[in-house]
Amino acid sequence: MNFANISAGPGATQIIQVKAEDLQPSFFKTSNYLSYKNINPERVPGTCVWFLDHPTFLKWRNSSGDDLLWLSADPGCGKSVLSRALVDEKLLGTESVTICHFFFKDNDEQNNATAALCALLHQLFCTHDDLLQKHIVSSVKKCEHALKNDFEELWQVFTSAATDQAAGDVICVLDALDECRQSDRDKLITYLERFYRRSVDKSNRGSKLKFLVTSRPYNEIERGFSRLTRNIPTVRLAGEDESEKISQEIAIVIEAKVRDIAEKRKLKDNVRLSLQKRLCEIPNRTYLWLHLTLDEVEKARGKTGKKLLDVINKPPRTVEEAYEKILGRCEEEDARKLLQIIVAAQRPLTLSEIDVALEIGLESTCYRDLDLEGDGDRKEWIRESCGLFVSIVDSRVFLIHQTAREFLVRKNNETSEPQRWKHSVDLQKARRMLSEICIIHLLFREFQEYRVPADSGEPYFLGRTSAVREYAEKHAFLDYSANYWITHVQEAHIDSPTWVSKTTRLCDIGDGSSCAWFSIYSMSTYFRHRYSDQPRQSVLYWAAVFGLTYETRNLLNNGLASNEQLGSFGNALQAAAENTDRGKELVALFVERRGDEVKITEKVVQAAAGNEDSGKEVMALLLEQRGNTLDRRRDC
Structure with missing residues (x-):
């Protein structure tokens, strides 16, 4: 069946x-x-x-x-x-x-x-x-x-x-x-x-x-x-x-963890007991605070009671102080770039993806331009750069805790000056940086020469899918940049002509069958475009489908007609009207920039009517435009 x-x-x-x-x-x-x-x-x-x-x-x-x-x-x-x-x-x-x-x-x-x-x-x-x-x-x-x-x-x-x-x-x-x-x-x-x-x-x-x-x-x-x-x-x-019962259990953890540290570092019993007693005296303890504080003890020089007690006699009073202390030992330039990438990423990146992302620069044009470390050395580099602040599990890179992200990211409309690390990451700038990394990556020479034939022994779709997945696996970071560059560009609001021209190039995919990034993107759960022998489409059409407002504005300003090759999914205006995330913005651009040239067909109206998120606003714009057009015709 x-x-x-x-x-x-x-x-x-x-x-x-x-x-x-x-x-x-x-x-x-x-x-x-x-x-x-x-x-x-x-x-x-x-x-x-x-x-x-x-x-x-x-x-x-x-x-x-x-x-x-x-x-x-x-x-x-x-x-x-x-x-x-x-x-x-x-x-x-x-x-x-x-x-x-x-x-x-x-x-x-x-x-x-x-x-x-x-x-x-x-x-x-x-x-x-x-x-x-x-x-x-x-x-x-x-x-x-x-x-x-x-x-x-x-x-x-x-x-x-x-x-x-x-x-x-x-x-x-x-x-x-x-x-x-x-x-x-x-x-x-x-x-x-x-x-x-x-x-x-x-x-x-x-x-x-x-x-x-x-x-x-x-x-x-x-x-x-x-x-x-x-x-x-x-x-x-x-x-x-x-909290009192939890605090009592934290004392059990202190005893167990200090015992482990004492065994590893061959500490005397009196030193171990002194450490345990001092940690138990500190009020308002949490598991996270203890984890960060014990890391200080493990890395401390010396084994005498005096040297180790000096480490915790002035312990961080809060988790935030512990974070400042950990990052204060880091190589700041390396740590900042890594942390910005981790914070801005839509999902945790693997070691190989982080390796590529860190090495991509403005002049990078292919993988051979990248000075890649490899997973093993990059793992050590991350540990040296960010210490306990970043953890690596199953070759995927995470911040140690949700509070670490809250500590780093500057809140919207915050007026106070950030500390060296606390609230030092501007999320908008981090997103812009990662979006630029993704754009540069997708314009690599290797991907411009992309061709993936289907396995002749499999049905077309299954053969193509397996070939595309194999291609993505061979090119580190491609799965991420292909699936998320659009999201990053939208979030970063990149409007400079240089970068808009680059992202517009990424929209020049024709029917998508020979585009490396789109072949991966179209297989993901994030894309629900309706296909069936789709003919070649215009750059404007794809910009509207992807909800890229700056690119759409740029293309409309340059005199491209909205009624280019239509195809089964309609023209660019229809795609704009159907866009659930940015339909209102996109249709407004068509109306404002092209005015009388915009043809509001039955398919366009149907697309707007089917837009569950912004369909009403899109319909209002279309009806207003149709009314204005009729008024002008009567005046003539």
Whole structure:
């Protein structure tokens, strides 16, 4: 039985029929969710007891029906370490319980609700593969590959499969909900709240689906859960009210970590005990603060009690002071460029991607121009440049904690002078820098000569897809720059003629079939363009499709007509009217710059009507323009 018609991409000559029996759980493997869990350290034995023994947690864990628990706690108090322990050590129930998890992170890969639901589905179907065809076939037939980005449909599939009696008991851990982007977070909270309220009224079906959500105690999250917490107080466990117990557990960690350091450095017992005593005397401790402070002890010179105590007798009073101290030892120029790239990146970059990005300069024209270090040496370079502030897990580069990003990035409209490091990164400038790196990279000579034939032994689309992926893997940073240069250009608001001319060149892709970056971009989940033997299109058309306002303005100013080769998806104006992110801005440019030359066809109006985000505003502009045109004709 066939269940889906999968679009074959640019220039494709056939539609691929996918058989239901070929569908695998890997369909939902859209992120490296396991790595984000494993970024967090394992708990020290004897810790997290404040939570595991808490009556609210025990009541939630032992309840016989569907249930929800929201754990809130301040930054650096060990929420994510706890979440990892709950998953890895299976502390949420018996061996038969299926535990699924997702750790949100403030980047494009891990900050959205659809990625979370895909990860939960991947884990659920890997454990219960018999449920896959039963619960997914109709949804994939309806949505095709767009299912991976359809929150409502994913939620329906997940709750249907997870509440199937064959799934048994299912528990989902959603960590750091505060790092989910706000629109998705609000939607997820709404659906969680709705799920819980409905489950209260249902009879016990013999199995249960439970959610455990952790976050910072933000007001907007509290408001989202307010209907539940107001009527059912046990839905929330406020870790910020358990600071004394958490502090006691931090003392256990101090003892264990100081013992480890003493063994590594062969410290005498009296020195070890002195260090332990001094650290326990410091008030307002958090796990993150302790981690940063102990790093100072490990790197300190000398082994005597006096020398080591000197290190912590003036310890950083806050995490921010610890960050300043760590970065104060760094090579500033190298560290700043690296940190700007990490902060601006839409997803964590790999070592090889960081290597290329750091070496690209204004004069770079090909890979041979780059003085690449290689993964091993670049890893050492990063450690020397930024110390503990940056961590590397599975060859991917991260800031040590979400608070590290908040420490670095200058807030909007902030008037105070930044310290040497605190709030020293202007996000707009960082985005501009990374956008320029991406643009230069995509204009490399290697990519201008790109040709990828399909494997003659495979169907056209499958052969082309595998060839494109292989090509991207051979060219470090290409997957990133191809998928994100448009986002960076939009965010950076680059309007200088030099750079607009470069980005306009990147829009000159014809039908896209022989363009390296577009071949990669069109396979990603970020692009939903409708293709079927698409003819060659104008540069203006593609600028409008990609939502590039400065490039569109430049092309219109240079006298290019909007009604060039139309194709099945319409002309450039139609593409502008259909653009969900910047439709109003783009159509306004056509109206302002070309006036009477703009032909408002039925297809253009239909495109605007189908624009769910800015369609009303686009329609208003079009109707106003049509009215002005008719008035001028009457005057004549």
